[in-house]
Amino acid sequence: MAEHEALKVGDSVGSFERATGFDNWNRYAAVNDEFVPIHMDDDAGREAGYPTAFGMGTLQWAYLHNLLRDWVGENGRIISLSCQFRAPNIKGQTVTAHGTITALNEIDGETVVELDVWTEDQDGSPLAPGHAVVALAG
Protein backbone atom coordinates (compact mmCIF):
# COMPACT_ATOMS: atom_id res chain seq x y z
CA MET A 1 0.00 0.00 0.00
CA ALA A 2 1.14 3.54 -0.66
CA GLU A 3 0.98 4.36 3.05
CA HIS A 4 3.51 1.59 3.74
CA GLU A 5 5.85 2.94 1.08
CA ALA A 6 6.08 6.20 3.01
CA LEU A 7 7.43 4.44 6.09
CA LYS A 8 11.13 4.70 6.81
CA VAL A 9 13.68 3.60 9.37
CA GLY A 10 13.63 5.93 12.36
CA ASP A 11 9.89 6.67 12.17
CA SER A 12 7.95 6.63 15.42
CA VAL A 13 4.91 4.36 15.60
CA GLY A 14 3.14 6.54 18.16
CA SER A 15 2.64 5.89 21.82
CA PHE A 16 0.37 4.25 24.38
CA GLU A 17 0.20 6.04 27.73
CA ARG A 18 -1.37 5.19 31.08
CA ALA A 19 -1.26 6.68 34.55
CA THR A 20 -0.50 3.66 36.71
CA GLY A 21 -1.46 2.56 40.20
CA PHE A 22 -3.85 0.25 42.00
CA ASP A 23 -6.73 1.06 39.63
CA ASN A 24 -4.97 -0.65 36.70
CA TRP A 25 -2.98 -3.20 38.70
CA ASN A 26 -6.02 -4.52 40.58
CA ARG A 27 -7.96 -4.92 37.33
CA TYR A 28 -5.04 -6.78 35.79
CA ALA A 29 -4.64 -8.92 38.93
CA ALA A 30 -8.31 -9.84 38.61
CA VAL A 31 -7.95 -11.23 35.07
CA ASN A 32 -4.50 -12.78 35.48
CA ASP A 33 -5.00 -14.09 39.05
CA GLU A 34 -1.92 -12.13 40.08
CA PHE A 35 -2.69 -11.09 43.64
CA VAL A 36 0.89 -10.70 44.84
CA PRO A 37 1.59 -8.44 47.86
CA ILE A 38 4.29 -6.38 46.06
CA HIS A 39 1.61 -5.35 43.52
CA MET A 40 -1.13 -4.65 46.09
CA ASP A 41 0.46 -3.28 49.22
CA ASP A 42 2.89 -0.36 49.64
CA ASP A 43 4.37 -1.95 52.75
CA ALA A 44 5.23 -5.08 50.75
CA GLY A 45 6.76 -2.90 48.02
CA ARG A 46 8.91 -1.10 50.61
CA GLU A 47 10.02 -4.42 52.11
CA ALA A 48 11.21 -5.37 48.61
CA GLY A 49 13.29 -2.19 48.46
CA TYR A 50 11.03 0.16 46.49
CA PRO A 51 9.20 3.32 47.59
CA THR A 52 5.72 1.88 46.92
CA ALA A 53 3.99 -1.20 45.56
CA PHE A 54 4.86 -1.73 41.91
CA GLY A 55 3.06 -2.95 38.82
CA MET A 56 3.25 -6.30 37.08
CA GLY A 57 5.89 -6.78 34.41
CA THR A 58 3.25 -8.57 32.37
CA LEU A 59 1.12 -5.40 32.33
CA GLN A 60 4.09 -3.52 30.83
CA TRP A 61 4.18 -6.39 28.35
CA ALA A 62 0.49 -5.84 27.58
CA TYR A 63 1.07 -2.09 27.05
CA LEU A 64 3.75 -2.91 24.45
CA HIS A 65 1.19 -5.11 22.69
CA ASN A 66 -1.40 -2.31 22.85
CA LEU A 67 1.07 0.05 21.19
CA LEU A 68 1.76 -2.42 18.39
CA ARG A 69 -1.91 -3.37 17.89
CA ASP A 70 -2.91 0.28 17.64
CA TRP A 71 -0.26 0.82 15.00
CA VAL A 72 -0.69 -2.29 12.81
CA GLY A 73 -4.49 -2.12 12.97
CA GLU A 74 -6.95 -4.99 13.25
CA ASN A 75 -5.75 -6.67 10.07
CA GLY A 76 -2.03 -6.46 10.82
CA ARG A 77 -0.24 -8.91 13.08
CA ILE A 78 2.46 -9.12 15.69
CA ILE A 79 5.01 -11.74 14.60
CA SER A 80 7.28 -11.56 17.63
CA LEU A 81 7.99 -9.43 20.66
CA SER A 82 10.68 -9.49 23.32
CA CYS A 83 11.46 -7.28 26.28
CA GLN A 84 13.54 -7.12 29.41
CA PHE A 85 12.21 -5.84 32.71
CA ARG A 86 14.85 -3.31 33.72
CA ALA A 87 13.09 -1.13 36.31
CA PRO A 88 9.89 -1.40 38.33
CA ASN A 89 6.73 0.56 37.53
CA ILE A 90 6.13 2.20 40.90
CA LYS A 91 2.80 3.67 41.96
CA GLY A 92 1.89 7.02 40.45
CA GLN A 93 4.17 6.79 37.43
CA THR A 94 2.82 7.62 34.00
CA VAL A 95 3.99 4.80 31.77
CA THR A 96 4.26 5.28 28.03
CA ALA A 97 5.02 2.62 25.43
CA HIS A 98 6.95 3.80 22.36
CA GLY A 99 8.37 2.27 19.22
CA THR A 100 10.62 3.26 16.35
CA ILE A 101 11.19 1.46 13.07
CA THR A 102 14.59 -0.18 12.67
CA ALA A 103 14.04 -2.16 9.46
CA LEU A 104 11.47 -2.59 6.67
CA ASN A 105 11.26 -5.64 4.42
CA GLU A 106 8.89 -7.04 1.83
CA ILE A 107 8.53 -10.76 2.57
CA ASP A 108 6.11 -12.93 0.59
CA GLY A 109 4.06 -9.87 -0.36
CA GLU A 110 3.86 -8.57 3.21
CA THR A 111 5.46 -5.45 4.65
CA VAL A 112 7.39 -6.75 7.65
CA VAL A 113 8.58 -4.10 10.06
CA GLU A 114 11.18 -4.45 12.80
CA LEU A 115 11.01 -2.06 15.71
CA ASP A 116 12.74 -1.04 18.90
CA VAL A 117 10.01 -0.79 21.52
CA TRP A 118 10.08 0.24 25.15
CA THR A 119 8.09 1.53 28.07
CA GLU A 120 9.34 4.51 30.03
CA ASP A 121 8.27 6.57 33.01
CA GLN A 122 7.22 10.25 32.91
CA ASP A 123 10.87 11.33 33.14
CA GLY A 124 11.85 9.27 30.12
CA SER A 125 13.63 6.56 32.12
CA PRO A 126 13.25 3.19 30.41
CA LEU A 127 11.34 0.45 32.23
CA ALA A 128 11.01 -2.39 29.71
CA PRO A 129 13.00 -2.11 26.46
CA GLY A 130 12.53 -4.67 23.73
CA HIS A 131 12.27 -5.56 20.08
CA ALA A 132 9.27 -6.36 17.88
CA VAL A 133 8.53 -7.69 14.41
CA VAL A 134 5.12 -6.98 12.89
CA ALA A 135 3.43 -7.48 9.53
CA LEU A 136 1.26 -4.76 8.07
CA ALA A 137 -1.93 -5.62 6.22
CA GLY A 138 -1.45 -5.33 2.47
Place this chain on the structure above:
Amino acid sequence: MSASYVSDEMRGVLGLRLSKRQSFPVSASDIRRWAIAVYWPADPPRLFWDEAHARTTVHGGIVAPEEFNPFAWMAASKEASEAKPISGPNDSDLFEHSLGIEGPGLSFQLNGGMSVTYGVRMRPGDVIDSESILANYTEREGRLGLMLFTETEDTWTNQRGEVVKTTRQTLIRY
Protein backbone atom coordinates in the same frame (compact mmCIF):
# COMPACT_ATOMS: atom_id res chain seq x y z
CA MET B 1 32.66 -17.32 44.10
CA SER B 2 31.80 -20.51 42.30
CA ALA B 3 33.52 -21.31 38.99
CA SER B 4 30.15 -22.49 37.68
CA TYR B 5 26.69 -22.96 39.12
CA VAL B 6 25.79 -25.48 36.43
CA SER B 7 26.43 -29.03 37.59
CA ASP B 8 26.66 -32.09 35.34
CA GLU B 9 23.31 -33.12 36.80
CA MET B 10 21.81 -29.79 35.71
CA ARG B 11 23.22 -30.13 32.18
CA GLY B 12 21.67 -33.59 32.06
CA VAL B 13 18.09 -32.30 32.41
CA LEU B 14 18.23 -29.68 29.64
CA GLY B 15 15.39 -30.27 27.21
CA LEU B 16 13.25 -32.14 29.74
CA ARG B 17 9.63 -31.20 30.31
CA LEU B 18 8.87 -28.99 33.28
CA SER B 19 5.09 -29.01 32.97
CA LYS B 20 2.18 -29.80 30.69
CA ARG B 21 -1.14 -27.99 31.06
CA GLN B 22 -4.47 -27.76 29.29
CA SER B 23 -6.77 -24.75 29.60
CA PHE B 24 -10.49 -24.68 30.06
CA PRO B 25 -12.26 -23.54 26.87
CA VAL B 26 -11.61 -19.83 26.33
CA SER B 27 -14.79 -17.80 26.67
CA ALA B 28 -15.75 -14.51 25.01
CA SER B 29 -16.19 -13.12 28.54
CA ASP B 30 -12.59 -14.07 29.48
CA ILE B 31 -11.33 -12.22 26.40
CA ARG B 32 -13.52 -9.16 26.99
CA ARG B 33 -12.49 -8.81 30.64
CA TRP B 34 -8.81 -9.22 29.78
CA ALA B 35 -9.08 -6.51 27.14
CA ILE B 36 -10.91 -4.18 29.55
CA ALA B 37 -8.11 -4.62 32.11
CA VAL B 38 -5.19 -3.98 29.77
CA TYR B 39 -6.79 -0.98 28.05
CA TRP B 40 -8.43 0.53 31.15
CA PRO B 41 -9.57 3.31 31.56
CA ALA B 42 -10.27 3.50 27.80
CA ASP B 43 -12.68 1.06 26.18
CA PRO B 44 -10.89 -1.85 24.53
CA PRO B 45 -10.91 -2.31 20.73
CA ARG B 46 -14.15 -3.78 19.33
CA LEU B 47 -12.22 -6.75 17.92
CA PHE B 48 -12.14 -8.13 21.45
CA TRP B 49 -15.83 -7.84 22.33
CA ASP B 50 -18.06 -7.02 19.33
CA GLU B 51 -18.65 -10.17 17.26
CA ALA B 52 -20.47 -8.35 14.43
CA HIS B 53 -17.55 -5.95 14.04
CA ALA B 54 -14.92 -8.68 14.43
CA ARG B 55 -16.53 -10.63 11.56
CA THR B 56 -15.64 -7.76 9.21
CA THR B 57 -11.92 -8.15 9.95
CA VAL B 58 -9.43 -10.69 8.60
CA HIS B 59 -10.01 -12.69 11.78
CA GLY B 60 -13.63 -13.44 10.92
CA GLY B 61 -14.71 -13.13 14.56
CA ILE B 62 -13.56 -12.21 18.03
CA VAL B 63 -9.97 -13.09 18.87
CA ALA B 64 -8.04 -12.65 22.11
CA PRO B 65 -5.29 -10.10 22.64
CA GLU B 66 -2.02 -11.88 21.81
CA GLU B 67 -0.82 -11.77 25.42
CA PHE B 68 -4.07 -13.22 26.84
CA ASN B 69 -3.49 -15.93 29.46
CA PRO B 70 -6.04 -18.79 29.32
CA PHE B 71 -4.30 -20.48 32.28
CA ALA B 72 -5.05 -17.68 34.75
CA TRP B 73 -6.94 -18.82 37.86
CA MET B 74 -6.87 -22.52 37.04
CA ALA B 75 -5.91 -25.02 34.37
CA ALA B 76 -8.29 -27.82 33.41
CA SER B 77 -5.40 -30.25 33.83
CA LYS B 78 -1.79 -30.00 34.85
CA GLU B 79 1.04 -32.53 34.89
CA ALA B 80 4.28 -31.63 36.58
CA SER B 81 6.87 -33.99 37.94
CA GLU B 82 7.65 -33.00 41.50
CA ALA B 83 10.32 -35.51 42.34
CA LYS B 84 11.71 -33.35 45.14
CA PRO B 85 9.63 -31.25 47.54
CA ILE B 86 9.18 -27.69 46.34
CA SER B 87 9.10 -25.12 49.11
CA GLY B 88 6.70 -22.91 47.16
CA PRO B 89 6.49 -20.76 44.05
CA ASN B 90 9.43 -18.70 45.35
CA ASP B 91 11.71 -21.74 45.66
CA SER B 92 14.79 -20.46 43.80
CA ASP B 93 15.54 -24.04 42.67
CA LEU B 94 11.96 -24.66 41.51
CA PHE B 95 12.97 -25.84 38.03
CA GLU B 96 15.65 -28.25 39.23
CA HIS B 97 13.55 -29.58 42.11
CA SER B 98 10.63 -30.21 39.76
CA LEU B 99 13.00 -32.36 37.67
CA GLY B 100 14.27 -34.26 40.71
CA ILE B 101 17.75 -32.79 41.01
CA GLU B 102 19.56 -30.34 43.23
CA GLY B 103 19.70 -26.72 42.04
CA PRO B 104 22.42 -24.15 42.64
CA GLY B 105 20.76 -22.88 45.83
CA LEU B 106 21.19 -19.20 45.01
CA SER B 107 19.61 -16.49 47.16
CA PHE B 108 18.11 -14.08 44.64
CA GLN B 109 16.04 -14.41 41.48
CA LEU B 110 14.71 -11.92 38.95
CA ASN B 111 12.55 -12.08 35.83
CA GLY B 112 15.12 -11.33 33.15
CA GLY B 113 12.63 -10.89 30.33
CA MET B 114 10.69 -12.77 27.71
CA SER B 115 10.63 -13.36 24.00
CA VAL B 116 7.53 -14.57 22.17
CA THR B 117 6.93 -15.73 18.61
CA TYR B 118 3.25 -15.75 17.67
CA GLY B 119 1.30 -18.19 15.54
CA VAL B 120 -2.48 -18.32 15.21
CA ARG B 121 -4.76 -16.18 17.38
CA MET B 122 -6.76 -17.54 20.34
CA ARG B 123 -10.53 -17.46 19.94
CA PRO B 124 -13.63 -18.18 22.02
CA GLY B 125 -14.00 -21.93 22.36
CA ASP B 126 -10.30 -22.70 21.99
CA VAL B 127 -8.67 -25.19 24.34
CA ILE B 128 -4.98 -24.38 24.72
CA ASP B 129 -2.26 -26.90 25.56
CA SER B 130 1.00 -25.70 27.10
CA GLU B 131 4.20 -27.69 27.27
CA SER B 132 7.17 -26.13 29.00
CA ILE B 133 10.75 -27.38 28.86
CA LEU B 134 14.00 -26.36 30.55
CA ALA B 135 15.79 -24.97 27.52
CA ASN B 136 19.20 -23.61 28.48
CA TYR B 137 21.63 -22.46 31.15
CA THR B 138 24.16 -19.69 30.58
CA GLU B 139 26.34 -17.78 33.02
CA ARG B 140 27.73 -14.30 33.03
CA GLU B 141 29.87 -12.29 35.40
CA GLY B 142 27.94 -9.22 36.60
CA ARG B 143 28.27 -6.46 39.16
CA LEU B 144 26.93 -8.82 41.81
CA GLY B 145 29.19 -11.73 40.87
CA LEU B 146 28.48 -14.75 38.74
CA MET B 147 24.87 -14.80 37.52
CA LEU B 148 22.98 -17.83 36.24
CA PHE B 149 20.54 -17.30 33.35
CA THR B 150 17.99 -20.07 33.01
CA GLU B 151 15.79 -20.16 29.92
CA THR B 152 12.49 -22.01 29.71
CA GLU B 153 10.52 -22.54 26.53
CA ASP B 154 6.74 -22.82 26.68
CA THR B 155 4.84 -23.83 23.52
CA TRP B 156 1.09 -23.32 23.29
CA THR B 157 -1.04 -25.13 20.75
CA ASN B 158 -4.78 -25.07 20.16
CA GLN B 159 -7.21 -27.99 19.79
CA ARG B 160 -6.30 -28.26 16.08
CA GLY B 161 -2.60 -28.61 16.88
CA GLU B 162 -1.80 -25.15 15.53
CA VAL B 163 0.95 -23.27 17.36
CA VAL B 164 -0.43 -20.23 19.17
CA LYS B 165 2.87 -19.01 20.53
CA THR B 166 6.29 -20.00 21.78
CA THR B 167 7.61 -18.13 24.79
CA ARG B 168 11.21 -18.10 25.96
CA GLN B 169 11.54 -16.72 29.44
CA THR B 170 14.77 -15.94 31.30
CA LEU B 171 15.17 -16.29 35.05
CA ILE B 172 18.26 -14.62 36.50
CA ARG B 173 19.64 -16.11 39.71
CA TYR B 174 22.61 -14.91 41.75
